[in-house]
Amino acid sequence: MKIEGKTGHPKIEYLQPQEIEARSFEIIGEELSQRGIALKKEEEAIVKRAIHTSADFDYAKTLCFSKGAVWELKRLLKAGADIVTDTNMALAGINKNSLARFGGKAHCFMAEEETISLAKQRNTTRAAVSMERAAKISKPVIFAIGNAPTALIKLYELCMERAGGNGWRPGFIIGVPVGFVNVEASKELIMEMDIPYIVNRGRKGGSNIAAAICNAALYQL
Amino acid sequence: MKIEGKTGHPKIEYLQPQEIEARSFEIIGEELSQRGIALKKEEEAIVKRAIHTSADFDYAKTLCFSKGAVWELKRLLKAGADIVTDTNMALAGINKNSLARFGGKAHCFMAEEETISLAKQRNTTRAAVSMERAAKISKPVIFAIGNAPTALIKLYELCMERAGGNGWRPGFIIGVPVGFVNVEASKELIMEMDIPYIVNRGRKGGSNIAAAICNAALYQL
Numbered sequence: 001m002k003i004e005g006k007t008g009h010p011k012i013e014y015l016q017p018q019e020i021e022a023r024s025f026e027i028i029g030e031e032l033s034q035r036g037i038a039l040k041k042e043e044e045a046i047v048k049r050a051i052h053t054s055a056d057f058d059y060a061k062t063l064c065f066s067k068g069a070v071w072e073l074k075r076l077l078k079a080g081a082d083i084v085t086d087t088n089m090a091l092a093g094i095n096k097n098s099l100a101r102f103g104g105k106a107h108c109f110m111a112e113e114e115t116i117s118l119a120k121q122r123n124t125t126r127a128a129v130s131m132e133r134a135a136k137i138s139k140p141v142i143f144a145i146g147n148a149p150t151a152l153i154k155l156y157e158l159c160m161e162r163a164g165g166n167g168w169r170p171g172f173i174i175g176v177p178v179g180f181v182n183v184e185a186s187k188e189l190i191m192e193m194d195i196p197y198i199v200n201r202g203r204k205g206g207s208n209i210a211a212a213i214c215n216a217a218l219y220q221l
Numbered sequence: 222m223k224i225e226g227k228t229g230h231p232k233i234e235y236l237q238p239q240e241i242e243a244r245s246f247e248i249i250g251e252e253l254s255q256r257g258i259a260l261k262k263e264e265e266a267i268v269k270r271a272i273h274t275s276a277d278f279d280y281a282k283t284l285c286f287s288k289g290a291v292w293e294l295k296r297l298l299k300a301g302a303d304i305v306t307d308t309n310m311a312l313a314g315i316n317k318n319s320l321a322r323f324g325g326k327a328h329c330f331m332a333e334e335e336t337i338s339l340a341k342q343r344n345t346t347r348a349a350v351s352m353e354r355a356a357k358i359s360k361p362v363i364f365a366i367g368n369a370p371t372a373l374i375k376l377y378e379l380c381m382e383r384a385g386g387n388g389w390r391p392g393f394i395i396g397v398p399v400g401f402v403n404v405e406a407s408k409e410l411i412m413e414m415d416i417p418y419i420v421n422r423g424r425k426g427g428s429n430i431a432a433a434i435c436n437a438a439l440y441q442l
Binding site for chain 1: 238
């Protein structure tokens with residue numbers, strides 16, 4: 001791959017996105033080996049896609065999976081579970097056609113009027129209100145949280161409140177908010193519960209990572 | 222910030238997003254100092270927002286600015302320039318209300334029928350076709366490229382083709398695709414031209430970074 005410079009055309013091979021993606025995953029595999037990192041077979045596709053979307057190999061060390069998480073995530077998707085995100089960016093990144101093949105729909109309530117006015121009224125965050133609204137969806141829901149620690153905190157609270165009650169449970173939590181305040185603690189909270197999860201321990205994550213994890217699972221079905 | 226565990230409520234302070242953001246930027250500032258990194262005053266807001274959106278301090282070292290880039294980016298936004306992205310994720314992440322205040326609009330042509338069919342016909346990428354379509358916009362355009370190296374390559378080709386002709390030029394290029402194939406080379410290509418740019422050298426970047434850079438500039442106006 002050589003670039004000729006100012007006067008000529010680039011000597012970059014003009015590859016189709018699928019070819020770029022295939023080659024990228026090969027490179028990621030090779031560099032994981034060079035780093036002496038061996039991924040669990042069932043987690044491999046998800047970890048590699050997180051690295052693919054960020055070029056950050058830290059995800060190979062920090063992504064945490066509850067026991068059987070990937071199996072459960074795929075089972076839910078296949079059964080037509082919905083996905084609820086905490087950003088319209090994550091919503092935009094999720095492959096909604098793949099999801100729809102199984103009957104699932106992706107939602108983000110963050111920018112809706114109802115969410116905004118409820119959050120103001122109650123002096124809470126839009127992310128918290130969005131989680132409450134999502135908890136009313138009458139089918140299994142996969143939560144894909146890439147931004148707001150308050151979304152994870154609210155999910156924890158909803159589970160605790162209802163632990164002795166009618167027993168609402170999120171189907172699955174992808175807990176990968178990014179940031180510097182409350183983020184790490186909110187992720188640890190999710191890992192304390194007995195809800196199936198994929199969580200990225202530490203500060204890193206993001207809407208792109210949340211979407212990448214959803215897509216990696218969808219593409220394996 | 223202490224978590225009480227399974228039986229109790231989290232002892233996480235329930236902060237509003239604005240407070241979380243303010244505190245986050247303080248932490249980023251402190252940790253940059255601890256790392257001995259001093260940012261240029263005019264570039265600070267953009268670099269910090271890239272770190273804020275990724276929790277990755279590498280951006281303090283790899284973000285490259287052409288001379289006067291931030292001044293020019295703000296000037297264009299203030300004058301009502303449009304933004305064209307190469308993903309709907311970046312489009313979703315850009316604060317379109319802030320942009321509209323100055324008369325600008327954000328576009329992504331990637332998923333449009335016309336783009337898809339033209340790319341098939343000509344055996345090229347949707348990103349390349351999107352750039353050609355964007356080049357027909359009759360006002361100054363800021364390109365915010367977070368994903369496709371072929372978008373950057375096409376921008377380079379369009380500039381070269383027309384260098385002796387009617388002189389179409391992108392107003393500004395935010396060149397931050399992420400990835401392992403052609404990505405680094407395509408970014409170097411952009412930095413060879415005399416178009417104002419912000420480029421993240423190396424493999425890292427993404428739609429989230431592209432949107433963060435746009436928003437950081439918008440929030441300073």
